[in-house]
Amino acid sequence: MNTFTELRKLSDTRYTDLIDEAPLETEVRRLAEFFRVLGDPTRVRILSFLAREELCVHDLAALTEMEQSAVSHQLRTLRTHRIVKVRRSGKHALYSLDDNHIDQLTRIGLEHIREIR
Amino acid sequence: MNTFTELRKLSDTRYTDLIDEAPLETEVRRLAEFFRVLGDPTRVRILSFLAREELCVHDLAALTEMEQSAVSHQLRTLRTHRIVKVRRSGKHALYSLDDNHIDQLTRIGLEHIREIR
């Protein structure tokens, strides 16, 4: 680990400014965790279907061609991070996007990956 | 694995519509990979500093309190995904954000995590 006494390149005031302006460590961790949840192909596929319409676990398993258990595990992760929400209807658990940010993020993300290649 | 012959819940036409409208598998993978790269606390911290100004590896190591080697490894990952760019100036490698999308994504991501708790 470095110590802040070795800081030489920038002026001391610039360093302290950058450190003061830096986001809180808890926010950094939560933001990274949020992006990490979006950073899995299975979850992206699930979200792309849910962006179209509310779907139950069985339908999502069929559409993504994954086992029910795997889809359920991933839905829990998405639920925990308030990316999808669920409502019960009889035997079914109907999932949908919980957050309007997800669409925006997906669109901007797609712009990026389309630009770089 | 499920097969599409078991699909029962939705009408057949709705299923095929959803599948037809689904993003290509290559795009899903690349989008997930992109978000995964953003999904690490060290990389988020690096990006938050680079959002303020161009910085060399040594400064980033000092500011993030990480070893030079660790920062360099992470910068390579960010470079590979065209999230940061680098220019050489003497002995120094000066890094900056390569993409204006990153700021947007960070802002929307922060909105999300601030809303949910």
Add this chain to the structure above:
DNA sequence: GTAATATATGAATAAGTGTTCATATAAACA
């Protein structure tokens, strides 16, 4: 040339994660 500084990188390792399997819970229906 040598020394010092800045950055990059391969290998090893420890920690994290997605999927599968088996099983549990819950609701609907006979």
Add this chain to the structure above:
DNA sequence: TGTTTATATGAACACTTATTCATATATTAC
């Protein structure tokens, strides 16, 4: 009641990944 269908979940395993250590490359200064 028992049976079927839908979903959830703990444990195990295979795979991935972030960091460290050692070292290599590169530029500047002497």
